[in-house]
Amino acid sequence: MAKDVKGIMILKGEDIAGWYEQVCLKSEVADFGPSKGTMVIRPRGYFIWEQIQKFFNENIVDKFGVENAYFPLFIPESFFAKEASHAEGFAPEVAWLDKELTGDGERLAVRPTSETIMYDSYSKWIRSYKDLPLKINQWCNVVRWETEATKLFMRSREFLWQEGHCVYETFDECEADTLNYIKAYQNLASELLAIPTILGQKSEKEKFAGADHTYTIEAFMPDGKALQCGTSHHLGDGFGKAFGVKYVGKDEKEHTPFQNSWGLSTRLIGGMIMTHSDDKGLVLPPKVARNKIVIVPLLFKGKEEGVLKVARDLKKKLKKFGVILDDRAEYKPGAKFGEWEMKGVPLRVEIGPRDVEAGEVVVVKRNDGEKISIKVGDVVGEIPGILDRMHDEMLAKAEKFFSEKVVDVSSVEDFEKVIKDKGIVRMNWCGDSDCEVKIKEKTGATTRCMPIKKSEVGSRKSEVEAGEGKCLFCGKENSCLIYFSRTY
Amino acid sequence: MAKDVKGIMILKGEDIAGWYEQVCLKSEVADFGPSKGTMVIRPRGYFIWEQIQKFFNENIVDKFGVENAYFPLFIPESFFAKEASHAEGFAPEVAWLDKELTGDGERLAVRPTSETIMYDSYSKWIRSYKDLPLKINQWCNVVRWETEATKLFMRSREFLWQEGHCVYETFDECEADTLNYIKAYQNLASELLAIPTILGQKSEKEKFAGADHTYTIEAFMPDGKALQCGTSHHLGDGFGKAFGVKYVGKDEKEHTPFQNSWGLSTRLIGGMIMTHSDDKGLVLPPKVARNKIVIVPLLFKGKEEGVLKVARDLKKKLKKFGVILDDRAEYKPGAKFGEWEMKGVPLRVEIGPRDVEAGEVVVVKRNDGEKISIKVGDVVGEIPGILDRMHDEMLAKAEKFFSEKVVDVSSVEDFEKVIKDKGIVRMNWCGDSDCEVKIKEKTGATTRCMPIKKSEVGSRKSEVEAGEGKCLFCGKENSCLIYFSRTY
Numbered sequence: 001m002a003k004d005v006k007g008i009m010i011l012k013g014e015d016i017a018g019w020y021e022q023v024c025l026k027s028e029v030a031d032f033g034p035s036k037g038t039m040v041i042r043p044r045g046y047f048i049w050e051q052i053q054k055f056f057n058e059n060i061v062d063k064f065g066v067e068n069a070y071f072p073l074f075i076p077e078s079f080f081a082k083e084a085s086h087a088e089g090f091a092p093e094v095a096w097l098d099k100e101l102t103g104d105g106e107r108l109a110v111r112p113t114s115e116t117i118m119y120d121s122y123s124k125w126i127r128s129y130k131d132l133p134l135k136i137n138q139w140c141n142v143v144r145w146e147t148e149a150t151k152l153f154m155r156s157r158e159f160l161w162q163e164g165h166c167v168y169e170t171f172d173e174c175e176a177d178t179l180n181y182i183k184a185y186q187n188l189a190s191e192l193l194a195i196p197t198i199l200g201q202k203s204e205k206e207k208f209a210g211a212d213h214t215y216t217i218e219a220f221m222p223d224g225k226a227l228q229c230g231t232s233h234h235l236g237d238g239f240g241k242a243f244g245v246k247y248v249g250k251d252e253k254e255h256t257p258f259q260n261s262w263g264l265s266t267r268l269i270g271g272m273i274m275t276h277s278d279d280k281g282l283v284l285p286p287k288v289a290r291n292k293i294v295i296v297p298l299l300f301k302g303k304e305e306g307v308l309k310v311a312r313d314l315k316k317k318l319k320k321f322g323v324i325l326d327d328r329a330e331y332k333p334g335a336k337f338g339e340w341e342m343k344g345v346p347l348r349v350e351i352g353p354r355d356v357e358a359g360e361v362v363v364v365k366r367n368d369g370e371k372i373s374i375k376v377g378d379v380v381g382e383i384p385g386i387l388d389r390m391h392d393e394m395l396a397k398a399e400k401f402f403s404e405k406v407v408d409v410s411s412v413e414d415f416e417k418v419i420k421d422k423g424i425v426r427m428n429w430c431g432d433s434d435c436e437v438k439i440k441e442k443t444g445a446t447t448r449c450m451p452i453k454k455s456e457v458g459s460r461k462s463e464v465e466a467g468e469g470k471c472l473f474c475g476k477e478n479s480c481l482i483y484f485s486r487t488y
Numbered sequence: 489m490a491k492d493v494k495g496i497m498i499l500k501g502e503d504i505a506g507w508y509e510q511v512c513l514k515s516e517v518a519d520f521g522p523s524k525g526t527m528v529i530r531p532r533g534y535f536i537w538e539q540i541q542k543f544f545n546e547n548i549v550d551k552f553g554v555e556n557a558y559f560p561l562f563i564p565e566s567f568f569a570k571e572a573s574h575a576e577g578f579a580p581e582v583a584w585l586d587k588e589l590t591g592d593g594e595r596l597a598v599r600p601t602s603e604t605i606m607y608d609s610y611s612k613w614i615r616s617y618k619d620l621p622l623k624i625n626q627w628c629n630v631v632r633w634e635t636e637a638t639k640l641f642m643r644s645r646e647f648l649w650q651e652g653h654c655v656y657e658t659f660d661e662c663e664a665d666t667l668n669y670i671k672a673y674q675n676l677a678s679e680l681l682a683i684p685t686i687l688g689q690k691s692e693k694e695k696f697a698g699a700d701h702t703y704t705i706e707a708f709m710p711d712g713k714a715l716q717c718g719t720s721h722h723l724g725d726g727f728g729k730a731f732g733v734k735y736v737g738k739d740e741k742e743h744t745p746f747q748n749s750w751g752l753s754t755r756l757i758g759g760m761i762m763t764h765s766d767d768k769g770l771v772l773p774p775k776v777a778r779n780k781i782v783i784v785p786l787l788f789k790g791k792e793e794g795v796l797k798v799a800r801d802l803k804k805k806l807k808k809f810g811v812i813l814d815d816r817a818e819y820k821p822g823a824k825f826g827e828w829e830m831k832g833v834p835l836r837v838e839i840g841p842r843d844v845e846a847g848e849v850v851v852v853k854r855n856d857g858e859k860i861s862i863k864v865g866d867v868v869g870e871i872p873g874i875l876d877r878m879h880d881e882m883l884a885k886a887e888k889f890f891s892e893k894v895v896d897v898s899s900v901e902d903f904e905k906v907i908k909d910k911g912i913v914r915m916n917w918c919g920d921s922d923c924e925v926k927i928k929e930k931t932g933a934t935t936r937c938m939p940i941k942k943s944e945v946g947s948r949k950s951e952v953e954a955g956e957g958k959c960l961f962c963g964k965e966n967s968c969l970i971y972f973s974r975t976y
Contacts, residue, residue, distance in 0.1 A: 033560040034567070034608055035596055043555035043624065050556065067531030068538065072521040073598075073629055073646050079522070097598075098584040101633060108523055110561075110585075110598075120522055136531065141561055141629065145589060158561050 007338055008281050016223045017151070020274055024152040027282035027343045029273070037150050037157030041266065044343070045153075047290040048269050049160065053139065055192045056162060056264075060184045064177065066135040066164060071117050073140075074108040079116035083242040086115065089209020093144040095157070110143040115210070115235075115261055118165050119243035129169055129249050132257060133177075137164040153270030154227075154488055161265035167245065167257045171236070174258035178234040181262040182215040185230035188264075193272045194285040194395040195219050196402050197229055198483065200449030201464050205433045208261075212236035218448045218483070219271050220402050224422025226448050226487045227271045232262035275398050276367070282344030283367055285394055286387040292321040293383070294340045298333050298352035306356045310376060314349065314361070317380045341366060346390060347383070367394050406483070412442075412473065419445045419486065428467030428479035435474045439484065448483040495826055496769050504711045505639070508762055512640040515770035515831045517761070525638050525645030529754065532778065532831070533641075536757050537648065539776040541627065543680045544650060544752075548672045552665065554623040554652060559605050561628075562596040567604035571730040574603065577697020581632040583645070598631040603698070603723075603749055606653050607731035617657055617737050620745060621665075625652040641758030642715075642976055649753035655733065655745045659724070662746035666722045669750040670703040673718035676752075681760045682773040682883040683707050684890050685717055686971065688937030689952050693921045696749075700724035706936045706971070707759050708890050712910025714936050714975045715759045720750035763886050764855070770832030771855055773882055774875040780809040781871070782828045786821050786840035794844045798864060802837065802849070805868050829854060834878060835871070855882050894971070900930075900961065907933045907974065916955030916967035923962045927972065936971040 008026060010018040024030045029045030032038070041049065061068060074097065080087040095110040102108060111117065118136070126134060139162050146157050153159075164181060168174040182199060189195040197217035207214040211233040219227045239245070240256040249255050276283040286292055295318075297304075297311040308327060315325040324345070326336050333350075340348060350362040361379060363372045367390050374382055407418045408426050418425050425445065429435070440446050450464035467479035496514060498506040512518045517533030520526070529537065549556060562585065568575040583598045590596060599605065606624070614622060627650050634645050641647075652669060656662040670687060677683040685705035695702040699721040707715045727733070728744040737743050764771040774780055783806075785792075785799040796815060803813040812833070814824050821838075828836060836852040843849050849867060851860045855878050862870055895906045896914050906913050913933065917923070928934050938952035955967035 031609060031612070033562075034605065035560065035562055035564050035590075036593070038560035038562060040560065040609055041558040043557045046555075046557045049558075067534075069531045069534045070529040070537075070648060072523065072526035072528065073631070074521075074523055074526060076523050095589055096586040098586050101583055102523075105524070117522065121519060121528055124519070143561070160558060 007342055008279060011279050012222065012277070016221075016274075019279075020270075020277075021152060023273060023277050023281055024270075029269070029282065030152045032150065032152070037146055039150065039152050039156045039158075041160070044290070045269060048272070048284075048288045049266055051192065051288040052188070052264075052268065053162075055188055059188065060164075060181065061137055063184070064135065064180060066137045066166070068138065069136050070138055070140065071114050071121065073111055075111050075114075075117045077107040077109060079120060080109065082116065083210045083239055086210035086239075090144075093146065095143045095145045111140075112142055112144045113261075113263075114138065114140075114142075114163055115165065115239055116243070119239050119245055119259070122165075122167060123244045123246070126167060126245055126247050126257070129247055132247060133166060133168045133173065135164070135166040135177075137162055151270070151488075153266055153273070159266050161263050163261060163263040165259065165261045167240075167259050169247070169249065169255070169257060171258050174260050175234055178215060178232045178260040178262070181260070182217060182230065182232035185232070185262075185264055186217045189217060189219065189229055189268070190395060192285065192287050193268065194391050194398060195229065195268075195272055195275055196395060196399045198449065198451065200451045200483070202231075202449055203431065203433070203436055203447045203482070205436050206447055208233040208235075210235065210238060212238070215452075216449050219275065220405055220424055220485065221271065221274050221488070222401070224405065224419075224424070224486060226424070226483075226485045227267070227274075228487070229268055229271055230262070230264035233260060235259040235261060276394055277344070280338070281342030283394070284344040284346060286346045286390050289344065289346050290322045291324050291345050292387060293318055293323045293347045293349060294336075294345045295323060295325045295349045295351065296333055296336050296340075297325075297327055298350060298355075299329070300353055303353040303356075307351055307353055310356055310361070311351050314351070314376070314379060318383070321383060346387060349379070365390055367397075409472065415445075415472065415484070416443055419443050419484070423485075424448075425484040426481065427472045427484065428469050429482040429484075430471035430474055430476035430479055431482075432471075432474065432476065435471060435476075439473055443484075444486055445484040446487055448485055448487070450480050450482045495830055496767060499767050500710065500765070504709075504762070507767075508758075508765075509640060511761060511765050511769055512758075517757070517770065518640045520638065520640070525634055527638065527640050527644045527646075529648070533757060535778040536760070536772075536776045537754055539680065540676070540752075540756065541650075543676055547676065548652075548669065549625055551672070552623065552668060554625045554654070556626065557624045558626050558628065559602050559609065561599055563599050563602075563605045565595040565597060567608060568597065570604065571698045571727055574698035574727075578632075581634065583631045583633045599628075600630055600632045601749075601751075602626065602628075602630075602651055603653065603727055604731070607727050607733055607747070610653075610655060611732045611734070614655060614733055614735050614745070617735055620735060621654060621656045621661065623652070623654040623665075625650055639758070639976075641754055641761070647754050649751050651749060651751040653747065653749045655728075655747050657735070657737065657743070657745060659746050662748050663722055666703060666720050666748040666750070669748070670705060670718065670720035673720070673750075673752055674705045677705060677707065677717055677756070678883060680773065680775050681756065682879050682886060683717065683756075683760055683763055684883060684887045686937065686939065688939045688971070690719075690937055691919065691921070691924055691935040691970070693924050694935055696721040696723075698723065698726060700726070703940075704937050707763065708893055708912055708973065709759065709762050709976070710889070712893065712907075712912070712974060714912070714971075714973045715755070715762075716975070717756055717759055718750070718752035721748060723747040723749060764882055765832070768826070769830030771882070772832040772834060774834045774878050777832060777834050778810045779812050779833050780875060781806055781811045781835045781837060782824075782833045783811060783813045783837045783839065784821055784824050784828075785813075785815055786838060786843075787815075787817070788841055791841040791844075795839050795841055798844055798849070799839050802839075802864070802867060806871070809871060834875060837867070853878055855885075897960065903927075903933075903960065903972070904931055907931050907972070911973075912936075913972040914969065915960045915972065916957050917970040917972075918959035918962055918964035918967055920959075920962065920964065923959065923964075927961055931972075932974055933972040934975055936973055936975070938968050938970045 012019045031040040097108040202214040215232045237256040297307045348364040406424045465481045500507045519528040585596045690702040703720045725744040785795045838850040894912045953969045959967045
């Protein structure tokens with residue numbers, strides 16, 4: 001490790017929270033902000049967010065005909081009151097502007113989410129069925145006044161996200177897209193970030209405040225806690241009624257349209273770091289790494305020039321991979337290896353005098369340490385395949401971990417044991433909110449989601465997969481399948 | 489004009505403020521938000537901002553080795569106090585969070601600009617000359633509690649911008665980049681938005697609060713008012729000292745580095761709309777128009793099919809230009825022409841039965857109404873050239889307007905007359921702040937900028953162009969050239 005750069009001092013297996021914070025800070029993806037609950041996303045971290053934005057804009061915004069826009073940060077207090085359960089859901093965490101600013105006017109909230117302010121505009125813009133569907137997304141910052149301890153990317157008073165808000169003539173049309181978006185999120189998580197997730201419907205208790213129903217993708221972290229990675233809410237026509245969103249249909253009568261809202265945030269970056277990184281530091285899925293390769297020449301006295309010539313030549317050829325040539329004379333190779341491993345550069349290319357003689361280089365994969373000897377002339381051609389393989393390996397490893405964590409249980413004792421062992425429970429459940437509360441009180445676990453019937457996906461409000469017996473806890477009939485775990 | 493879509497009812501030459509607001513609202517680029525001073529950037533407007541971001545990230549961020557990042561929205565009150573003139577400059581327009589949120593902690597400001605919070609982080613991150621230069625940019629929202637009337641894009645309590653903040657070892661290195669950035673802004677304004685600007689240095693009175701000196705690009709609106717389109721501030725080492733940003737140099741001694749900050753905002757979109765648009769509505773430089781072409785088939789009874797076949801075929805071939813085929817049967821061609829002209833689509837392709845027989849279409853340019861007959865087979869090939877020519881024509885027209893507005897004056901009477909006639913004054917001036925205040929009191933005009941010596945640009949703190957006589961107002965010697973005008 002280069003002088004002044006200290007490595008990760010905490011082991012992932014011993015203190016995952018401490019380890020995670022060190023990885024974020026020392027790999028320079030993020031830092032704490034000066035006031036409580038805030039964070040700085042440093043360039044190495046923001047690059048990851050830009051890749052998420054790019055993937056999202058290409059594969060979701062463009063694909064589904066959504067348009068990006070921008071709505072105000074400040075929301076009048078009266079807007080929250082219009083949809084009662086929404087207001088209640090967000091009340092505890094809203095940050096307000098100093099009253100003196102608005103004089104005798106009403107209080108202004110810093111947006112915790114933008115349903116209310118966007119639908120106020122929609123009520124002015126939408127007149128006829130010809131204006132539908134209306135599909136708008138915004139990239140912005142939101143504020144929720146958390147009181148629990150700050151966790152970089154995972155829990156902070158301000159975070160960055162996108163929120164999509166669409167309006168449709170029919171419930172079914174809205175439902176189809178609500179599912180399209182959550183499936184697109186699942187695809188983004190696995191294709192870009194190598195994070196496997198389960199897709200399902202939230203329980204009544206856990207659904208979005210004001211929604212008809214909510215779909216979610218949930219990832220599972222190494223400590224057995226679930227991380228909600230993206231949600232898509234079918235809002236029914238409740239918000240439309242509350243905000244006076246109406247359209248005149250082909251039948252020349254006035255109707256209230258159906259709406260959905262859906263979001264994913266910088267929290268996803270936290271989930272990615274926690275899933276893949278190790279005791280040496282950051283491990284990045286290659287697609288989101290700005291510097292995909294570092295070349296470390298092994299310099300022995302008198303043989304420097306031959307090695308550096310090959311290194312400099314390779315650097316030119318690997319430019320599109322954001323290659324770094326670490327030719328600093330003052331550090332030993334081992335120190336350089338440690339620094340770039342900690343910062344999560346996916347591939348290290350080692351070039352020593354013997355390699356030069358053999359016309360080869362050694363390529364080392366960050367995810368598993370595998371070393372590959374490659375002829376110098378083949379490096380440029382082979383790199384893309386190696387990076388793709390690394391992505392697949394990281395995803396497969398995470399999928400294996402996840403599938404081993406899920407346990408089908410058939411008794412309350414088993415349930416408690418699985419949760420205690422940091423596992424995920426899959427079981428039959430009645431769907432009752434009271435039962436859910438009791439389970440949480442007894443075990444600390446909450447519902448993640450109910451898998452939805454594959455046959456129904458995309459057609460209409462999907463039904464959840466039926467269980468094969470009574471509710472494990474309360475014994476009620478007509479159960480459904482559900483996942484329980486502890487959560488972030 | 490299609491039914492329900494009313495055209496622009498106010499003439500640009502009669503009431504430019506009223507005309508401007510109608511153009512923004514009716515072309516659907518923006519809307520007013522629900523609380524005073526706020527605005528909604530609608531998809532047609534946000535697309536323009538995305539093109540600015542793309543151009544900027546490619547031609548400024550990537551070109552100059554800047555990295556994007558994100559810093560917190562909330563800034564502790566004590567940070568403002570650290571740089572006295574900065575605090576004073578922004579005090580009147582800072583929005584504060586409700587004190588109850590932070591309990592006994594200090595007040596939090598909603599960022600009006602991010603020098604203070606970023607340099608607090610810099611003081612932790614920068615240790616050695618090896619950490620320099622540090623070049624960071626962020627895209628974000630900022631809040632300034634304006635009390636004057638809201639003007640879409642031009643004056644609102646929240647707006648979007650980018651702010652670059654860089655740190656260098658030497659004054660000269662910092663100066664070179666400070667000029668690089670302002671020149672890159674000027675290039676963006678003309679190359680992307682077809683807005684001509686003058687580049688120069690701000691007077692002592694008009695420079696950024698806390699800066700050593702400020703460069704600006706200024707555009708001139710049709711009403712003779714100047715619009716500041718982008719600024720680049722050389723901050724000297726004042727902020728570095730205030731925030732404890734220090735580095736150990738190659739000499740192993742501790743030094744305070746030099747810094748610059750530079751920004752451009754969504755205001756630029758307002759300047760673009762005001763510069764190019766006309767009594768029919770929005771006129772967009774083709775590079776920022778999402779829908780660059782609308783095809784309007786001229787449908788005569790019995791001849792619909794032949795016309796529609798050509799139209800549909802062309803639509804497929806013009807997909808990459810975001811083409812719209814307006815085949816709505818319920819509207820007449822004239823109504824459609826009006827609607828798309830109002831919304832600023834650069835090219836209209838008309839196809840009638842006679843065109844089909846002749847194997848031609850008529851292409852109509854939004855900027856000047858020029859009609860061009862083109863063989864159907866040549867349309868795809870000729871469009872890019874026509875769009876490029878439109879950009880050049882729009883820029884040339886704006887440049888001509890600007891050069892005709894600038895008047896070299898040699899008496900106070902002439903000065904007053906030019907300003908009254910909505911012109912721009914260029915004259916010899918002493919550079920004294922007292923004199924500047926007196927001129928403003930007498931004429932309503934303020935200093936725009938002092939052109940900088942071409943020979944000095946990019947090398948070191950550029951000197952401003954010398955005047956050829958005494959100050960026109962106070963008669964002091966050693967004058968410099970300067971522009972005066974009224975401003976937004």
